[in-house]
Amino acid sequence: MNKLFLLGKVYALQSLGIGKMLHAKDPAAKRKSLLMGVGFAFLAVLLVAMSAVYSVGMGQLAAMVGRPELVLTVMAVAASLLSLITVIYKAGSVLFSFQDYDLQMALPIPQSTIVASRVLILYASSLLFSCLLLVPAAVVYAVQTGPSLRFWLALVPALLAMPILPLVIGLVLGGTVALIAARLGRNKILSILLYGLLIVGVLFGSTALSYRAAEMEVTELAQVGSQIALQLESVYPPAQLFTQGVAGGNWGSWLLLMALCVLPFALFCLLVGRYYRQLHAIFTTTSAKGKYRLGELRQSSALSALYKKEWRRFTSSTLYIFNAGMGALMLILLCGALFFLPQDQLEAMMGVPGLAGMLTGICPLIMAAVGGMGAVSSCSISLEGSHLWILQTLPVRTSQVFASKALVNLTVLVPACLIGSTMAGLALRPSPAEWVLFYLTPLAFALVTSLGGLVCNLLFPKLDWQSEVTVIKQSVASFLGYFTTPLLAAAFIGLGFALHLSMVLVTAVATVAALLLCLVIWGWLNTKGARIFAQL
């Protein structure tokens, strides 16, 4: 246990930036780390508030059918599903592909302990999701039913145990896919297809559920909601055990839940620990073919060379593709859904009166917001990591480096914008002027996302990483890359609603503003940004 604690401590100090915050001599670096911590805490509070609102709505529906405990069931399933999805495509990287593997394996630490430490890294994020969803749900249930102390005593261990089973399932599934993919020649294609199917399936499922909900009266929804909850219990028994054990006071169910969660974890760590070296070898060892014959070589420009290098980096990592490219995927799915969703149903679903009438005006900004979720460029500088010396010693201008990274981001976003805009336009049939905005607005904001991502990364670089998960999923820069463009687009939408302006006018102004912002950002990148890059 002591060694497990030590490994966890090293991870926290190294990868979460706690070491830098505690020991950095530079006051500015310390302040920055502290600010980041405060920012994350603020975000956590925001997410808890959003979850609470959702739980209150769910709780009211459950109370209407006389089953208030169903809010716990639904949230337990949601938390488990979220945990499963996020673990699946991180499994390979976190379990097998971390830079201090050699160091840890050479130390007198049991392999099962090393495996447990890697699993606990993922457990921490799963626990976060679990708490975000289940704590508000538990509070809502408690407010409705006024349970005894026994409820709270049963809740805390159950809350800690709940994420473990989906975590183990996710590790098995994700690890298996990663191991199979590592052995096949077209490894990235297989893993991309599998992860893509999973994500599309989840998105379609939740969209279909929301669509159905929009069609129903509240009482009907409550009835159907309880049926769905009961079906969820039968499909995912731990959710039922959670509800019975915590809300129902059934200690047998509670103990069974604990066993169901903890035992697979222990078994997983022991088994994987037993064969860890072999599994790691499968994942990481590649036999060099050694059959290359030098052919004709063609010269291309420095910018082209940098772009190709960046593109190959992006496509070399499934995690990078799906995390940073999520916005592009969701944009296409959203616009595709517009084909099938009648506008009045969309209005009911979104809860915005009069939305159908202003959809053609607002759609470009919504596309801009969705497409901007996840900037490829926002972690592209951090991902240089220990390779940064190459760019620092080559005769390449900083503007070329930045341009190549932004171009990769645009390569992902521009086709998605064009496809999405065409589908949305065909579905909504805007006027000629609106057609122009349907294309121009998402493209302008795509440029903001690409350049803005670089700014985020320059302000919050993280070059000393052991696993790319730290940079792609857990860094401040990637977090800002997710939210900056959507917030900007949402601000314009909000302004339009607040001032009762024509949404077409607002969109046009937003587009011009976005293009001007790009000029400002590019200027900043080539002056202050270049200085920051030189100091990295």
Added chain:
Amino acid sequence: MLKIEHLTKVYKGGKKAVDDLSLEVAAGEIYGFIGHNGAGKTTTIKAAVGILDFEGGDIFIDGHSVKREPMACKAVTAYIPDNPDLYDHLTGIQYLNFVGDVFAVEGGLRRQRIAKYGDRLELTANLGDPIFSYSHGMKQKLAIISALIHAPKLLVLDEPMVGLDPSAAFHLKQIMKELCAQGSTIFFSTHVLEVAEKLCDKIAIIKEGRLVVSGPTHEVIGQSSLEDVFLELIDHE
């Protein structure tokens, strides 16, 4: 070719890694840079190739200031670090083409040089494999080829023999002599004193960021060995 004038580098916290260092390397020379761990060798090298900024002095490469004309300096310089972290997601040939494109090396000439050095270092057959499948020595060889692909005027190496098998180390020494015979300049740090003694035209020994001795190798060594000179200077200064 390489002129370091009163170079001073101070890290955050006040640690002076290099203190008023001056030395000059003429074209066609092989210059060895020797010192204890933490003496300031790598800091000096990184300042010269543009990785590190520095507080005092200046560095000139082919007459261009590293501070004011970094692009001109980098265009004629090649750098090989002691532990070359290359782009794992590229194949060897992709990495060489990347470097070749940045230095605008024409395709035919590029092919010729890759073939020449790839065959000598016995890496040609592996150029189609991803770099993450390479051993440390193979990465070192690839870094060497990438440094030579544009025929640099100044080749800066940090501990170049680390990780190389005896055959590759021999070939690298031969390549260094050939480059110098063609007018290029080599500046490298090493802990392998025998290599420095046999290979270098001039030697500098650095201790705690300060130059202790520099000059033609035979003058620095005199009648004893470089090892004796080094231990005498470093341990008894």
